[in-house]
Amino acid sequence: MTTFRFLWKLVSYRKVLYMLNALAWSLIYLAPIVPGLLTKQFFDELSGHASYTLGLGSLLTLLLMAALARVSFVLFGFVTDVQFRFRIGALLRRNLLRHVLKEPGARAIPVSPGEAISSFRDDVDQVEESVSWSVDVLGFLVFAAVSCVLLMRIDAQMTLWVFLPLILVVSAAQLSTALLQKYRAASREATSQVTGAISEMFSTVQSIQVAGAEDRMIRRFRKLSDERRQAMLKDTLLTTSLDSIFSNAVNLGTGLILLLAAESMRTGEFTVGDFALFVYYLSFVTQFIQNFGKFITYFKVSTVAKNRLMSLLQGADPQLLTEHHPLYLRGKLPDPQEDSHTAGGGVEAGRLERLDLDGLTYMHPETGRGIHGVNLSLERGSFTVVTGRVGSGKTTLVRTLLGLLPKQEGDIRWNGRPIADPGTHFIPPHSAYTPQIPRLYSDTLRNNILLGLNADEERMERAIRSAVLEDDVERLPDGLGTVIGPRGVKLSGGQAQRSAAARMFVREAELLVFDDLSSALDVDTESKLWDRLAELRAGTTCLVVSHRKAALSRADRIIVMNQGRIEAEGTLEELLVTSEELRSIWYGSEDRDSDSRK
Template structure:
């Protein structure tokens, strides 16, 4: 889909909004033409010796009424412009974000996080502002057309002559359009590089401090900012200063030509003072239209660049069509999935291979019965995390099937969410908020439910030692917590949702043996809890009802601890390594 088709598709998504705005723009643009008509007639009457004593108040009344009407329509039009800008920006941001969230969980962003945020903010704003200017240009175009018609009825030759400099300026602007797009893309690219660098620097503060790299980091940031300043300055000088000054001076040239041409006619009485006043006033409005048109042309070129930049952050398969899909931009309440009590989870021949690689999982089959503790183990790279991710729909299945109580799960990504299941990855994500809000994550306050979740996660003693308890701010990505605390907060987030299936990916990697033992013991205290966990610890194996041993993406053995110790060389190796 071409950019102009994508932009037109956005208009078609909410046509009533744009039609309303255009109607208001027409009134907003037509009303300012009326005062010049009133002044034209009044000055001509006065120049012919008419007595204006009785007509002055009529003129004042007309101009006052016109002013009130203009202000009223202007306020309505500005409000509608804001609606259009909000609708466009919201649609682009919502669709971009939704597409990113719909991507498989293992798919990394195509651009750094800081750059993605910059594009979602700056580039969507550029496109939204272009739409508003386009509607203003439509109204100003009708205004200019009406002005030209009136001027042509007065003197066609003068009207045509004053359009020569305007036409020349239009040719110059058209020739410069490709450079406008290039300058804007370079400016936005530099801004994205600064945002991306800041995002990486904030995420790696500790590494920067340990390496003593503060000065080089600041020097690099200074260099990127200087590059952004130069590119932004060049873009603005060209698209704003050069173009605006060109159209402003063009209008002045037009007024000068009118004065030169009509000077003789005024001496002969064939061109009146009122007509001169009208020409000067209308030339200003025509110049405004051409100025707006040139600015909108520049903004269109910038918007094409911005659309392409938004397309670049979409996951594989994303396109401009995804960005301009018609959908409500308002948040709505979504009903939670209906709880389906787990009796048996059946996995058959599950297969997923990473792109351009033979690594992954092959033909994995196992069952998880209600109330059991199933542990997946194996060496690094054996496919444990890939198994969990493919089961939960975080990466697309390439083969096999999953059944919940015998019913086929056709869309794992939509099914394996609370209250069916909850998942904690190897590196949990927390938000820069309080510990309470990180655990609840939108759930209504329930002190007893929260207390039980905290206890199950073996967090109560940690919270008692924090200055503000559950109200403690955890910092960006939980930076104020230890690795073990971060994992247990994520576990509490799972427990508070009381899912049918708890899925842990190496939760114990940052826990000491005693803490992990207590966590598994408390997990078993609640009757009916079903758990599928990746772990390499003996304490987990000893409590497990069923162990799955992975090797090279396949199940080498499964069964009780005694069964796998007897059948699997992998777990024998891990057993002795763990005990060493």
């Protein structure tokens, strides 16, 4: 997609608003035409060359009216400009975020979070700036056309000298295009590196302190900052140099015009009013030349911004960036749409009766490890535990099933129907998932559990009880209204895991997927959690990744993973007899359970 087409697609998102903005700024830049003619009339009257007579009072009144009209146009122009810019920026961020959220979790963004944030902020702002300046250029072009006609009627040769700097400006901008794009891309990349480093330091501050790595991190941050400073310096220096070229070209043209005007007045070809009109328009024409050069610079730089934004799409259709969607900027937000299959909705509506995995494969490109050819079936209401040693592929299996990793081979069938896009299908109310490390936010416990879900108090209470969290809620200073801090730092590890479990239970999904949920729980609390989960078993299917005895002993079926494949499966009693791998896990877990009791 070319830069012009990319910007045009954004403009077409709100054509009427863009046209109103263009009209406003055209009127703003056309407004000086009338004061210029009034100034000419005033000086011609003083010199006795006026073709018609206006009193001083009339001239002042007309000048005041013209000034008030321009102020009104400016206010209108700023309103339309802000409204339009905000909408196209919001559309870009909305489309980009939607794509990122739909990608498998392991490849949501191809860069660090800091770099992605930089694109969301700086690159979108750059695109906004380019589209906004297009309106200014349009308005100035209208003014230049009208003023050119008026100035040509006074002196054609002198008028040509006014527009001569424009040729120099355009030429300079075109010659500097490649270098400008290179420096702007480098400055954006350096800024992303600094932003990413800050994000990493804040997220791993305790690890840095424990390792005594403060000095090393500071040296690394200082190095990245120096690299950013150098890149920004080159970018700013080139941009400022171009501005200098634009300004000096205009000044050169201004000097030539003044010399020609002086000669014309000496020979009597110019009236004082003509000279006043020419000088009055000259400042606006030179401003047009400068702004035209700036627009070319912005347009070229927006190519860098567009390419960086499209890199976040990771090869997806570039049209996704500029797709037109509604933006809910006023009034009440619409309620999140839920799928039609609620409990009791029947097989046709999506209720899970059977889930089949056939030859599911995903190998991590960095290590070559993962899962290969996994065949698995889950019946409605079953409690299946996936176990195995560290690195055996347990987490990779559930993440590939849920679409958080893109499956490379194999099929997933829900009630016999193939699931083409697991990442879109395996979300509430089809399924709910709790990862090994739950993601909590600096908000109230209630909002962390609901995450925007509209659930009544009875449903909330059931979820809290199922997660064995009711006693903890009572002890919190503000109950569910307690703010738990960044990443839930005010909660213990077990409370954080059970809060994530409550988040899963409140969605009343058909399939519940637990990835080592109880790793931070004591034995008694873990036992309560699995017992209460058993109360849901009549209508809920559970897939649990765990090596803990409390989970293994309650399983209908156990899947033993080894080196990315299913080594054995069956009941606990069967596998304790037939599977050496499970015996090792089972008897090894006695020591871990004993440690947790201590």
